[in-house]
Amino acid sequence: MFPTLKGRIMWTGPVKLLPSIPRPPFLKDQEEPFGPRVLLALDNLAICKMLKQYLEWSGVSVTIALNAEETLKIVFSRSIDLVIYSTALSGRSNPLALLTGIRERGGKMPLIAIVEKDFNSYEDYIRQGVSDIIKKPLEIAELQRKIEQQLNKS
Known part of the structure; x- marks a missing residue:
């Protein structure tokens, strides 16, 4: 129950936060503020900003692209270590x-x-060179695990 006081939300019970997420192991010994360079190419700016904030907090340098053309320009104009992209990306x-x-x-x-x-075409994507696939709805822990796996491979 969340009664209001002059338009403000008042919490009546204890606030339960998500458990803190530990710093990824591949970044623990890193001294510089930004480590691996990740391009986040999604069709939703709000989700991009939220993921960017989380990943940068984890020590990853993030660049955002919101369409396919912008993604291609960034991939070939900057040094990128990993690309995370949505198959629903416009363009x-x-x-x-x-x-x-x-x-x-x-x-x-x-x-x-x-x-x-409802995606079922894994073989087509793997044949074309996708390293990994994540199904929506996106879970941060799964994304973090797959980022770590891919960055540790390269």
Whole structure:
């Protein structure tokens, strides 16, 4: 129950926060503020900003792209260690087109695809060079685990 006082929310019970998330192991010994460079290419700016804040808190340098063309420009103009992209990203009619564009131009960094929950075409994405796939709804712990796996491989 959350009674209000002049438009403000008043909490009547104890506040239960999520358990604190430990700093990822691959960043624990790092002294500089930004470590691996990740490109976050999603179709939702609010989610991008939230994930960027979390990942930067974890010690990852994050760049945001909101469409396929911007993603390609960033991939080939900056040094990127990992690309996380949504298959719903605007600018390409075929979700595999962005992936193909990156791989055809020589992009060798790991790619994590975020797909809809009814997704079934794993083989097509793996064949085109996706390193890992995450189904929506996105869970932070799963994303963190997959980022660690991909960065530790490269």
